[in-house]
Amino acid sequence: MPRPDHPGDCLATPAEIATRLHSAAIHLLRRLRVEDSATGLTGPQASALSVVVFGGAVTLGDLARAEQVRPPTMSRLVAGLVRSGLVVTRQDPVDRRVVRIRATVQGRALLQAGRGRRVRRLAKDLEGVGRGEFRALVDAMTTIERLSRPPVAPSSRKNQG
Amino acid sequence: MPRPDHPGDCLATPAEIATRLHSAAIHLLRRLRVEDSATGLTGPQASALSVVVFGGAVTLGDLARAEQVRPPTMSRLVAGLVRSGLVVTRQDPVDRRVVRIRATVQGRALLQAGRGRRVRRLAKDLEGVGRGEFRALVDAMTTIERLSRPPVAPSSRKNQG
DNA sequence: AACGAACACTTAGCAAAGCTAACTAATTCC
DNA sequence: GGAATTAGTTAGCTTTGCTAAGTGTTCGTT
Numbered sequence: 001m002p003r004p005d006h007p008g009d010c011l012a013t014p015a016e017i018a019t020r021l022h023s024a025a026i027h028l029l030r031r032l033r034v035e036d037s038a039t040g041l042t043g044p045q046a047s048a049l050s051v052v053v054f055g056g057a058v059t060l061g062d063l064a065r066a067e068q069v070r071p072p073t074m075s076r077l078v079a080g081l082v083r084s085g086l087v088v089t090r091q092d093p094v095d096r097r098v099v100r101i102r103a104t105v106q107g108r109a110l111l112q113a114g115r116g117r118r119v120r121r122l123a124k125d126l127e128g129v130g131r132g133e134f135r136a137l138v139d140a141m142t143t144i145e146r147l148s149r150p151p152v153a154p155s156s157r158k159n160q161g
Numbered sequence: 162m163p164r165p166d167h168p169g170d171c172l173a174t175p176a177e178i179a180t181r182l183h184s185a186a187i188h189l190l191r192r193l194r195v196e197d198s199a200t201g202l203t204g205p206q207a208s209a210l211s212v213v214v215f216g217g218a219v220t221l222g223d224l225a226r227a228e229q230v231r232p233p234t235m236s237r238l239v240a241g242l243v244r245s246g247l248v249v250t251r252q253d254p255v256d257r258r259v260v261r262i263r264a265t266v267q268g269r270a271l272l273q274a275g276r277g278r279r280v281r282r283l284a285k286d287l288e289g290v291g292r293g294e295f296r297a298l299v300d301a302m303t304t305i306e307r308l309s310r311p312p313v314a315p316s317s318r319k320n321q322g
Numbered sequence: 323a324a325c326g327a328a329c330a331c332t333t334a335g336c337a338a339a340g341c342t343a344a345c346t347a348a349t350t351c352c
Numbered sequence: 353g354g355a356a357t358t359a360g361t362t363a364g365c366t367t368t369g370c371t372a373a374g375t376g377t378t379c380g381t382t
Contacts, residue, residue: 028309140301
């Protein structure tokens with residue numbers, strides 16, 4: 001919210017926090033988009049690649065659920081990553097309907113590079129953020145992540161990779 | 162990050178926090194989009210309207226800077242809000258190049274309604290969040306907002322509202 | 323006073339990413 | 353074996369970013 005100041009938690013109603021989180025998320029993404037574009041990846045691509053890199057041989061459906069988008073959206077996103085040589089897809093030998101997605105060496109490297117860029121950006125931003133503030137941010141991360149994830153656990157298949 | 166758990170801050174490097182914030186912002190927006198769509202507004206529209214409602218008679222350029230988008234993007238966004246009757250634009254009498262934007266009564270009402278929806282959604286989500294966690298979130302909000310805003314203050318003109 | 327530079331905004335056109343609807347192919351179930 | 357279900361893709365639309373280029377206004381210099 002475009003309020004000039006946020007005086008502690010005496011005014012921190014859930015309404016206030018919800019609106020401020022919403023606004024902060026929008027603006028944070030717009031800032032990070034600049035850094036992400038340096039990797040040649042867009043935000044959604046970087047996010048999906050991150051899931052693939054850390055998740056092993058994920059299926060497209062799982063990836064769509066994890067990223068909270070519909071299958072067609074993820075299908076196109078993955079197609080872009082394949083075209084860029086960052087992931088490869090393979091038909092599952094057991095259930096030939098499903099597509100398993102793996103990161104390539106280049107995919108892993110690019111993710112690391114993007115991470116490095118965000119680190120440098122964040123490190124610069126953190127110059128004006130004290131140790132206590134950083135600590136508070138770390139403490140809040142788990143809660144923020146819970147709020148940002150859908151309520152149910154999406155996993156139905158195990159990784160086979 | 163798709164890590165199964167985040168054990169406190171012993172592993173909380175800036176790299177980790179940067180990546181997790183990035184991912185959390187993406188997913189939070191995707192969740193809130195569902196609620197926002199119930200108001201008939203998209204995320205960027207809701208965010209811009211919020212600035213107009215709380216900011217008075219903002220100029221289009223200031224609005225673009227506040228929202229971290231280019232003027233053409235904001236121009237079209239505002240056009241949509243005008244078409245929906247949520248804001249009105251007026252030529253500045255002093256400098257006839259600039260466009261001043263004001264919220265209408267409907268605009269204010271709709272923003273409040275959207276806020277109510279997000280509140281209900283967040284309240285539901287907060288069922289699984291303890292008082293201490295909420296407190297940590299509140300403490301971190303100011304820092305998050307600083308990270309999400311561009312480093313420089315964008316205001317060059319005063320509100321004339 | 324006039325002319326060019328600078329500024330605020332708009333228009334035009336492109337790309338990415340979200341969606342739904344409709345389709346194909348494979349699996350499961352009766 | 354055939355119907356229903358599931359996984360994924362294709363097609364087509366909307367929104368929202370962007371840049372480039374155009375219009376109109378103001379400023380500054382002479």
